[in-house]
Amino acid sequence: MPKKILLSVLFTYLSFTYCIAQQQPLNWVDAHAVSIDSNKNYLPNLAAGLKDNSILGLGEASHGTHEFSVEKNRIIQYLITHKNYKAVGFESAYAVMDRINTYVLTGKGDLKKLMQPLRLFSTKEIYDLFREIKLYNDSQPLKNKVSIFGFDIDYTKADVDSSARYSLNYLGKHPDMYAHGKAAIPVLKRITATDFGNLYEMADDEKAIISDLNNEVKTKGQSTEGYGKFKKYLSLLYQGTLVTNPLARDEFMADNIANTQQESKAKTIIWSHNVHVAKDTTMAMCKGMGYYVRQKYQTQYYTIGLDTYKGATNSIVDDNFQANNFEMQPSSLSALFAKAKFTKFFINVDNAQGNPIYNVSGNITNIFSNWGRMRTLQIRPGIDFDALLFIRETTASTELK
Structure with a gap:
């Protein structure tokens, strides 16, 4: 059998097989x-x-x-x-x-x-x-x-500043509530500076301070006014320190969804x-x-x-x-x-x-x-x-x- 005819037959067979293979799923979709x-x-x-x-x-x-x-x-x-x-x-x-x-x-x-x-x-x-x-x-x-x-x-400078300022204000009202609070204050102030770059570019010791305070706030819990927002804003700052980790963002987003839903029960x-x-x-x-x-x-x-x-x-x-x-x-x-x-x-x-x-x-x-x-x-x-x-x-x- 000439090569061109053989290829034509093979193409026809494969096309027919493909159409048959698609027909059952298509029938199911239509139904x-x-x-x-x-x-x-x-x-x-x-x-x-x-x-x-x-x-x-x-x-x-x-x-x-x-x-x-x-x-x-x-x-x-x-x-x-x-x-x-x-x-x-x-x-x-x-x-x-x-x-x-x-x-x-x-x-x-x-x-x-x-x-x-x-x-x-x-x-x-x-x-x-x-x-x-x-x-x-x-x-x-x-x-x-x-x-x-x-x-x-939160990625933008304005939103990061908003989180840092709220956290600073909360710690100012409750100076002795957290063991890692005082160490975090100068770090939070630096974040709000006009020449501050990105959270993930901070020094390792600064990231560790934010991480330690975030863990303490999550585990300790409070009923004080503004605690919920403080916990949220601090968590967002911590998340920003790890934003270059390609696997961290989705896990953080899932946590943010769960925390919001479980708080509101909505x-x-x-x-x-x-x-x-x-x-x-x-x-x-x-x-x-x-x-x-x-x-x-x-x-x-x-x-x-x-x-x-x-x-x-x-x-x-x-x-x-x-x-x-x-x-x-x-x-x-x-x-x-x-x-x-x-x-x-x-x-x-x-x-x-x-x-x-x-x-x-x-x-x-x-x-x-x-x-x-x-x-x-x-x-x-x-x-x-x-x-x-x-x-x-x-x-x-x-x-x-």
Whole structure:
């Protein structure tokens, strides 16, 4: 048989085999997917899977996608009004979100200005969410109001200064409360100096002082006024000393989420990238934030990954928004979903029975804040995520002006 004919036959056979291999998963997706439409008929289906949930992780394949933010807004508002969720956490600095929380609780401040440090979260879509939460809170007694919080490390000089100044003020009011307090005061003062650089660049002995005080504050505990914020701000300073450790950030974020939720006892939604909310190690290839949250909360932690096949998304280039186009590979899980009968759908994947994609590795879209070469990561449905929300074609988010 001539070589060209042999190659043609082989290609035809492989293509046929590939199509057959995809057909069973596609049939299953078509049978179990719930269409997303303006009537929100999928939201009761989503809520039914939450059961005794304490923390719901809402992921996203990129931070700069309009449709992801719009759909997450709908989910959040539904769960607030129908399922008594009272806290929404963001993959953002604590200090920034603390000021936005004051706005949604009291109306104090200019929301657009408060959102300026949020980078890819400084969008019209997330502005609309904060406004809706504020309007909801306006009609509620204090005990029923929804709060906003950031669970990421504080990076900016202004936020680090805020943490250090609060800690200094607290120690000034309680000078003899902690054995390591007096040693920490000059270190905290140096942090607030205008020429101070980064927390992780401090001398080892200075880092050790912050670490010792942080450990003492966590273990000793207090009922004094302002203790909760002092503990939080000091912890953020300690986290900043280790920010160059690539494995530390996700564990810190998980601790920040757990500490906030356990203090408030509120049913909580967390908004973050897919790679952070994923329950296992497949995407991050290490123990990520979602892994640690699952360790603490077990079945009370439920995750939804958001995926797309093609479109445009915003990323940050030289501190500015930049829209870029993308399309996933034909062999990806995203491409399989793109062939489904619904262009936008929600699907539970946490039940192994009869589910041909359960625990089967496949690639989905993954775009980080910076527009890099890697735009795909592997997941195992049902292991990393309990459910998936898929939108075939997406557009870039709208920068807040």
